[in-house]
Amino acid sequence: MSEAAGRRDWPRASESEFGPPLAGEYRAVPEDFVVEESLGFAPEGQGEHLWLWIEKRGLTTLEAVRLLARAAGVPQRAVGYSGMKDRMAVTRQWLSLHLPGREAPADLSERLGDSGLRVLEQVRHPRKLKRGVHRANRFTLRISGAAVQAGLDERWAWLCGHGVPNLFGPQRFGAEGRNLMRARAVLARGWRKRDDREGMLLSAARSFLFNELLAMRLADGSWRCLVPGDVAMLDGTASQFVVGAVDTDLSERATALDLHPSGVLWGVGNSLAGGDAEHYEQVLRERHATLCDGLERSGVRLARRALRMRLDNPRLVREGDRLRLDFSLPRGGFATAVLRELIAHPTLMLALDGIHAKT
Template sequence: MNYPMETTETGLPRAHGGPVCQGILKARPEDFQVAEHMHVTPEGQGEHLWLEIEKTGWNTEDVAMLLAKQARVHRLSVGYSGLKDKHAVTRQWFSLHLPGKDDPDFHWPDGLTVLQSGRHRRKLNRGTHRANDFCLRVTRFVGDRDALEQQLQMIIAQGVPNYFGEQRFGRGSGNLVRGTEWLLGGEAPRKKALRGMWLSAVRSNLFNLILAERVRQGCWNTVLGGDILQPQGSRGLFLADDDPAAMERVANGEVHPTAPLPGVPGMASSGPCNQLEQQILAPHAPVIEGLRQIKVEEARRATRLPVRDLQWVWHTDPEREGEDCLELAFTLPTGAFATTVMAELVSSPAD
């Protein structure tokens, strides 16, 4: 079957005119720093040991495996809230279920440092933290500072399209390719974890395609007739047509338009919104039918990503005297991608 494979984040339309400068993001791990913004902290007692760990050069799952091995517990006894990049300096929480056991005597390899620990009554589950704080450095900057700062001000005021980042699709978009082949009748994943990653990649790509069209039409951050809206900071959904103040609420950032993550049909858009979605999804009907056959439930995701507490500063690159360096700090909700923000601002020299 000649199925129309699509690009992922690369090449997607940008909302604020596209990058006006070039630079390198993540030249070194310390150029990309992430810390979980937790709303739950250990209580000081319980069967679960919580650890905040700073890691460099480690992915989240490898740290979980190390903790399980050293604590002599099953891997499923280790919990974490979210996945973090390997090639970065990241701070995240893990938990270990240790009923009736003392805290293990850990031996930490290079790249791992414990920042704090404490006991808690419950396991740390996926999605427990609500946001991530980012501190990023763009080195070898070339471009117009004033133009870039105008874009930064636009992002503060309007946010950015809430695309899924390239990390979601795997190296070389491998998860997207394999997931698509599976849903079209190919080989199923052998591991449960792969199943989730492949399905996520496929659905994320379909969402990106719809959002890309809304960006092209200039309606990624405005109401379309028949839209389904989502309040800021909530997973709830409601019909825009049921709220006379919908346009005003979207304009002031109180609520956001949404687009589907396809699967078994759920709450349906209507009118112009539904027409746009069906037009983009029509070529992908065989894959969507595959999602429905394995009972994946449709969900919706906001098309707009607010970027909170955005700040920036210019200075000289510490390793390249005389060259400009841009540092940015901002906060994003869980499930959002810092690379999506940066793609509105800076392109790499290879792009």
Template sequence: MPQSWDLNWPRALGGAAIQADFRTEPEDFVVDELAAPEAGEGEHVYLHIRKRGANTGYVAQQLAQIAGVQSNDVGFFGLKDRHAVTTQWFSVWLAQKPEPDWKTLDNEEFQVLSYFRGARKLRRGEHLGNRFQIRLRNITGDTAAAEQVLHQIPNGVPNYFGEQRFGHSGGNLDLVEKAVADQQAGQRRRMPRNQKAFALSAARSWLFNQVLAARIGRDNWLASIDGEPEANPSGPLWGRGRNAATGEQLVLEDGAMAPWKPWQDWLEHGGLSQERRPLVLVPQGFAWEWQEQEGRKDLLLSFALPPGTFATALLREVAELANQAAAAIK
């Protein structure tokens, strides 16, 4: 039976002093990719697309269908949330196929803003990052205390992996538990490739968050400690090889991950190598504005983050969020 996963990681900036509705409308979560691919000549077409209420995979399928190519011939910089308004870049490898009329794809869910030729497929994480504009609605609670938190955010927030990494109700973690149990029992059941990718990513993210939570508990997450393998505070993304941490940091990391030793063993057999991830997420261009609208109080936030990081890691330091999009799915 799937277990209940506690994804309520420790906060670092004093605790969320306000409550807010999150993602009431797609326009409450606006994401724009930073930078564009380089134009040139080649067999790939780069398409700049704005979407609303559609996920990245669905858009990629539509592009593949109209172009008459395989799904793996479509590339993009990163997955974007469905319940949002986002602009992002896609690439389609046409080879010698004729170029379709991309504008015939325009509908209520997405529109092609522009397109041009380029030399190679776009791959995940190659862009500079994303800029966010987020509206939190129906604010209640201690706004003065929230102001104190907001002033601290430009110095950095915990770089947690967001709840979406772990799947709905922690479903990706359930996949890990099953795979680990099979490994311990000596059973070699082959997991579908996409499920295995989700499970490997979720397991690494879970272990990293355990270490980061332990550092927050000791109030040393913002500064390097003895045994830090990098210039700035970091935590492990588990895989094959030796942990680069030593001394005090190695002891702390081993202790934080000790309950999950079977997960570490499973990851070491999963083909991934040891990596490190910063503990501190520093947003760029962070700004906020309180707004009174239609008898309610809103908080409008804007900031930019690098690839592979989560806006929710920042938002959870500010407010307890009632995710209206998730509530609508249940």
């Protein structure tokens, strides 16, 4: 990994084909970064929970939860959400309110005022909205700068055909990487729930380790092909199976983006990986022993994540001196992982002051 001005970057998949991307700008205003959540199902129209289709601007999802709870006169624990969405963006997503036997205040919109949160639709459902139940997110992004003037068509087409490294974006690690630095300190002394109520520090540490493993496979070119001992994941699902010998059929399915190799989200449990795939995990533990050991002591359960994601229904449109990119990503995919393949921008790298190997 390269380091400059206190920031560190992971390898880019497209760089071996096209060289490093040129400088670009994105998210000059929130309207340049539009995200719309796709549940994959519709609320039933009856039940104790009122599901709200909301639009927020300049707010994190947790800030929207607090605002809605206050406006509706319910505790924050009565508000459900599926995905965490960016602050500097215009995002539309579902939130739920537990309101058995009563409606939301008639003046809910007035109570929200000019907070940056608008309720667009209301519908009942029997259950609270839980984390991670949505299927995908649809993005509309606008970018500008030297990278756009030089043309991105070939690089974009390559990503559409080969997929995008499923890196966690820098926003997962907090401003200037602070969540990651805090995670390092907390895990070194022993994680406690009271230090990390929302689990953000555990998430930051696991995300960093996943990115480190993916970086190894980006470096040797195996991020988009299966190796012996891989745990393969079916595209768009959580279904997985262990790969023994990599035959022609498996190779062709990986090329067609039907199967992806996966990487470990560190925790307690059997990763299932063997052979060549297990070697990457062994190297990861050697390099970051404190983080790995701390996560295991915390009791968080091991999980897996695809190393690659498909751009669904991708579209590139030129708008004068800017480009508009439209695409969908599976739940948990970061649009910033797509952007970093196309443009160079300091916010697409991770600030890692104080984070070193042997963490």
